[in-house]
Amino acid sequence: MASRRDFLQQGARLCALGALGAPLGAAAQTTSMEPPPDLFDAQLLDIDFWVKPRTLSVVRPASGERAKLLYWKDGEMIDSAYQELCHLLRDVHGRATAPIDPKLLEMLWGTQAFIARYGLHQPLEILSGYRTEASNKRLVEEGVPAARKSLHMVGKAADIRLANLNEEVLGGLIRSFRQGGVGYYYRSGPKGGWIHADTGLQRTWKG
Numbered sequence: 001m002a003s004r005r006d007f008l009q010q011g012a013r014l015c016a017l018g019a020l021g022a023p024l025g026a027a028a029q030t031t032s033m034e035p036p037p038d039l040f041d042a043q044l045l046d047i048d049f050w051v052k053p054r055t056l057s058v059v060r061p062a063s064g065e066r067a068k069l070l071y072w073k074d075g076e077m078i079d080s081a082y083q084e085l086c087h088l089l090r091d092v093h094g095r096a097t098a099p100i101d102p103k104l105l106e107m108l109w110g111t112q113a114f115i116a117r118y119g120l121h122q123p124l125e126i127l128s129g130y131r132t133e134a135s136n137k138r139l140v141e142e143g144v145p146a147a148r149k150s151l152h153m154v155g156k157a158a159d160i161r162l163a164n165l166n167e168e169v170l171g172g173l174i175r176s177f178r179q180g181g182v183g184y185y186y187r188s189g190p191k192g193g194w195i196h197a198d199t200g201l202q203r204t205w206k207g
């Protein structure tokens, strides 16, 4: 599968961040620290990281659901776990479920698995996954940041947050996959902002 191969290559590049060590851990302790300058320099290859079984730990603050699911093993998606993940990333408000792009799950897993190397094991908070057209339209009308032709409507986007990891570091990590779009939504307050990640064209924006 071409997309998986691409992802592995990008993943190998990301794994070079292994050289980063302490700086990411330090960044995780604060919400204001800028990512260190060498955050995205690729030097090391670590293919083992990308072929090992994939478990995603997610929480949906809107519904209170949380789950830890082994969804990919021996090069294959585990269908029952995939279906559960699609359910978790459903439109909570519109009460609708849709297939989620497997590439999006890879981006989410890669992010989580990478920071786990630094002792960070918090679940991914999914603020928004799939959205029905009606839900998306409602957000646009309410003035919430949402594109009219949002990739959320086709199961190719998620708005996420990771406790103790600032937007700059989280967004930078996802961007280093070079697999799609990354939107930075900075917000003040105890929980901070969030990152929009999608599997569309590679682009970056601040909202």
Ligand SMILES: [Zn+2]
Binding pocket: 128, 152, 157, 158, 159, 196, 197
């Ligand atoms: Zn979004």
